[in-house]
Amino acid sequence: MGKMEEHLIKLQHNCVSDRRHYASNQLIRIMHEHVLIFRKNDCWVVPLRVIRQLQQDLRESTLPTWRDLVQAALEHCGKSAPLEDLYQVLESTEKAKRNPHWKKKFARPFNSGKNLNPFAEGLGN
Structure with a gap:
């Protein structure tokens, strides 16, 4: 993100909300805003997101x-x-190899009720 160079506090003048009356007077009016100015640490380095x-x-x-x-x-x-x-079929998966109790985990998708019905999908055999 860089190094913060300036922190400016700007007063709000002539706000439209200043002239409005609200049902609840508990509303805290915004009287100022903060402006933060940053300088990049390195001009050659930029944030980059790579999707593969x-x-x-x-x-x-x-x-x-x-x-x-x-x-x-x-x-x-x-x-x-x-x-x-x-x-x-599933015992050769990496996930099953790392979990000795994988057969118990196997039943969870059917118990969750999310688009997998054991009888509709053929497990009722």
Whole structure:
């Protein structure tokens, strides 16, 4: 952001709100405003945000949610599969490898009620 060079305090004159009457007189009127002036530390350095579009296999990352993984497993199995087949698909994911209790986490997306219905998606087999 840089180094602050000046801090100016400017009085407010002839404000439109000064002439208005409000139902509650508890309103604090603004009588001044602050103006902060900054100087960049380095003229060659600017704030920059880089957005990259990548393709990554969800199975190799710990970033996807269990809901993401379950939905991908259902799509992989053709929208209908026995529970053991889904376990087999998900056990190779990085997220499952790092969590010994991953099968308990597996049920959470179905219990949340967010667009995953185990019977509509084929888990009722």
